[in-house]
Amino acid sequence: EAQVTQNPRYLITVTGKKLTVTCSQNMNHEYMSWYRQDPGLGLRQIYYSMNVEVTDKGDVPEGYKVSRKEKRNFPLILESPSPNQTSLYFCASSRETGRRTDTQYFGPGTRLTVL
Amino acid sequence: QQPVQSPQAVILREGEDAVINCSSSKALYSVHWYRQKHGEAPVFLMILLKGGEQKGHDKISASFNEKKQQSSLYLTASQLSYSGTYFCGTVYYGNNRLAFGKGNQVVVIP
Numbered sequence: 001e002a003q004v005t006q007n008p009r010y011l012i013t014v015t016g017k018k019l020t021v022t023c024s025q026n027m028n029h030e031y032m033s034w035y036r037q038d039p040g041l042g043l044r045q046i047y048y049s050m051n052v053e054v055t056d057k058g059d060v061p062e063g064y065k066v067s068r069k070e071k072r073n074f075p076l077i078l079e080s081p082s083p084n085q086t087s088l089y090f091c092a093s094s095r096e097t098g099r100r101t102d103t104q105y106f107g108p109g110t111r112l113t114v115l
Numbered sequence: 116q117q118p119v120q121s122p123q124a125v126i127l128r129e130g131e132d133a134v135i136n137c138s139s140s141k142a143l144y145s146v147h148w149y150r151q152k153h154g155e156a157p158v159f160l161m162i163l164l165k166g167g168e169q170k171g172h173d174k175i176s177a178s179f180n181e182k183k184q185q186s187s188l189y190l191t192a193s194q195l196s197y198s199g200t201y202f203c204g205t206v207y208y209g210n211n212r213l214a215f216g217k218g219n220q221v222v223v224i225p
Contacts (some may be wrong), residue, residue: 042217043202106156
């Protein structure tokens with residue numbers, strides 16, 4: 001089944017404790033992206049990647065890191081989480097990028113709480 | 116760089132029509148529409164490319180006015196299943212990424 005998976009789905013952590021949220025897709029998609037969703041603010045892009053080893057900042061990259069060593073995986077790293085990073089996070093992937101940006105397939109979401 | 120969506124929320128009765136809008140201050144290459152049900156991930160509805168095209172998904176259709184840099188989503192003869200938050204995403208000329216707006220919340224009541 002074609003899908004985007006995220007782990008964990010729920011996470012409660014404490015300020016400053018490094019964490020990684022994994023994202024994996026099995027559709028051989030080039031484009032992958034991370035969004036955070038907060039009430040009233042919609043979907044804000046954190047980072048995106050157009051292909052392996054190619055990543056770029058979105059609208060709200062501060063406090064986050066990403067890597068794209070393999071086509072299928074795009075982990076989101078919070079080196080020192082803070083309470084303002086409490087949010088619902090979505091990973092998404094699509095077949096093509098840029099002006100040919102195709103249908104985005106979203107993962108199920110990761111609800112992160114930072115105490 | 117987020118597109119602007121309006122109105123913020125719409126409440127309508129089953130069978131009524133509604134229009135929600137997405138506008139940008141920059142020249143758009145394409146507009147994407149997604150719907151999110153409560154507690155779920157956004158789901159793709161349609162993509163509109165430059166050229167003023169219109170598309171449809173069941174009784175939901177959309178238009179893209181390239182000159183006005185604006186897209187409208189038309190909910191016709193609304194059904195209870197249309198309830199949710201609708202997000203528009205935009206790709207600008209000279210840009211490689213898809214940016215979403217804040218969403219339009221739609222509530223359809225019996």
